[in-house]
Amino acid sequence: MRVQRQLLFTGLCLAFVLTGFAEAAISDEPIFRAGAATSNITPPIDSDSTARSSNRQATHVHDELHARCLVLDDGEAKLALVVCDLRHISAEVVIDAKRMIQRMTGIPPECVLVSATHTHTSTGTRLEEGEGEPFYDYRAYLTRRIAEGVLRAVNQLEPARIGWGVAEEPTQVFNRRWFLTANRGVIYGAHDNIELVDTNPGYSGLLRPAGPVDPQITFLSVQSTEGQPIALLASYGLHYVGGVPANTISADYFAIFADRIGELLGAERYQDPPFVGIMANGTSGDVNNLERYSEEELAKRGTLPKKRYQFFEKAREVAHLCAEKVMEAHQSIKWHDHVKLSSLQRTLTFERRYPTKAEVEWAEAVKAKKIKPMSTSRYSTYSTVLAYASPEMPPTIDVVVQTHRIGDLAIAAMPFEVFAEIGLELKDRSPIQPLMNISIANGSHGYLPTPEQHRLGGYETWIGVNKVQLDASVKMVDALIEMLGELNGK
Ligand SMILES: [Zn+2]
Incomplete structure (x- = not known):
């Protein structure tokens, strides 16, 4: 397959902010600072659920959606990490928001990561397709609010220390693609072809999952030099939890985690500046929260009565479990008074997928x-x-990938719904450890299975929800590992 990789930008992100230099000059040592803020990005709602035909309109807000922003500053370079309570984030919105951020704060685009949590209940906020007027109104609003969130985080920069760690929560992640037992019959694919695996196949006649899960919750934590928590950013490879009533907006378990981890860290409700918890999406393209077991496993366990959950109950349960696991690992993190920040960004050009x-x-x-x-x-x-199949479709898709180094922690950012095994391979091969994966970052271009998973079939491999050449994951992983290697040499 033809692959043309374009190197658009690579380099250190130097954001020249005068206050940083002034402080550094007094103490001689560069000062590490952190600031965090949230920006409300809830879209408009309407009492009429049919108000917009192509996308269901929300009629109620259970909890507000936010762009959660963390800015780090090592005295020379800055890094802005933004996680939005959205199902997807379009590359166009990200480009516009980054332009605005650069104008407002001087932080260059390659040092800004903007991702979506993938909450499925940001109803009416699908941004990757052109729709009617309300869509464009919201898009402008969202862009502006993301940039303002980063500006507010910059305004609140204060001397800080930083630490990171890795927790594990293996009980809440399930690979949703399964091989089935023979008595389940033939599995039909996108064009009625016969496939080997089924996505979300129900709960009986299951042979084995078609892929792994990543049980890790990687996190970074910043606190003031007096020990007041400023922010905690975590990443877990879980699609979302759900259990939200129809036509209702909610940030899902991601936001509950954000609140709960603040409580556990002892953040005060009205502390100044307020604590910001953030849960990003790791690599969860094929991983959800629905407990499924093979026939063999079920025979061992016996049929357990299934718990019936109230709305939001499961999201709360998962969020609390994750927060507790992170808190446990947080007890033993090593605090650093200063770490160096560096970032790399590349644009990869992939061949668009064509139907056979x-x-x-x-x-x-x-x-x-x-x-x-x-x-x-x-x-x-x-x-x-x-x-x-139309010749009018553009032949290639450009995607932005990033790597960021924060001391001995690295972040890999990918603009797809990435399969768990891809994230695991990245973690395994990364020369900087630990590695935090953040998906649906800086754009969203559909599911990203591996070539092996494409051969097995299943929903995520179908054209339309998968948009790029079948070996795109191989090229992307190689590029990210190369970039991490470059950062490691710095
Ligand atoms: Zn999804």
């Missing part, structure tokens, strides 16, 4: 009503296949 001849033939036959798809849900697939 068989897929196009199937889609054309469905369109001409010559055949009926095996399932009614496939009616949406046929139009996607034809759209991707």
Whole structure:
């Protein structure tokens, strides 16, 4: 496959901010500072749930959506980490927000990471497709609010110390792609082809999961020199939790974790500046919170009665478990008075995915009503296949990947819903340890399975929800490892 990788920017992020130099000059030693802030990004709601036809309108807000912003400053370079309570974040919004951030704070785009948590209940905030007027209104508002959040975090920069660690919570992550037992029958794919694995296959007749999970919660913590917690940023490879009523906006377990970890760290409700908890999405493209076990495992366990949850109850349970695990690991972190920050960014150009001849033939036959798809849900697939077959589709997709180094902690940022095994490979190969993975970062370009998972099939591998060449994950991992190697040499 043709791959053209374009090196757009690589280099250290130097943000020249006068106050930083002034303080450094007095003490001779560079001063490490941190500041954090949240910015409300809740979209408008309406009492009429049909107000917008192409995207369900929310009629209620359970909890507000936020852009949670953390800015670190080593006296020379700054790094802004932003995690938004959104299902996706479009590359265009990120570009515009970064431009605004650079104008407001001097922090260059390659030193700013903007990601989405992937809460599924930021209803009405899908940003990757053009829609009607309300969409554009919200897009401008969102862009502005992200930039303002970073500015407010910069305004609150104060001398700080930093530490990091890795906790584990293996009980809340389940690979959602399964091989099935023979009695479940044939698994039909996107164009009624036969596939080897099924996504979210129900709860019986399960042979084994088609991939691993990443049980780690990687976190970084900053506190003032007096010991007041400023912020804690964590990352866990869990799609989302859910259990939210219809047409309701909620930031899901991500926000509950943010509050709970503040409580556990002893942050005061009205401390100044307020504590900011942040939970980012790790690599969870194929990992959700629905407990599924193989037939073999079920035979060992016996059938346990399934607990019935109230709305939000499960999200609270998962958030509290994760916060407790992080708190345990937090007891033994090593605090650093100063660490060096450095960042690298690259734009990778991937070949856009094209439908196969068989897929196009199937889609054309469905369109001409010559055949009926095996399932009614496939009616949406046929139009996607034809759209991707169109010569008008751009032949390539540019995606931004980043690596950031914070002392001996590294962050890899990827603009996809990344499969867990890709995150695990990155963690395994990273020359800087530990590595925190943040997905749906700086854009969102669909699912990212490995070539092996593409061969198995399943929902995430279908054209449309997967947009790039089948070996894109290999190219992306190699690029990120190379970038981490470069940062390691600095
Ligand atoms: Zn999802």
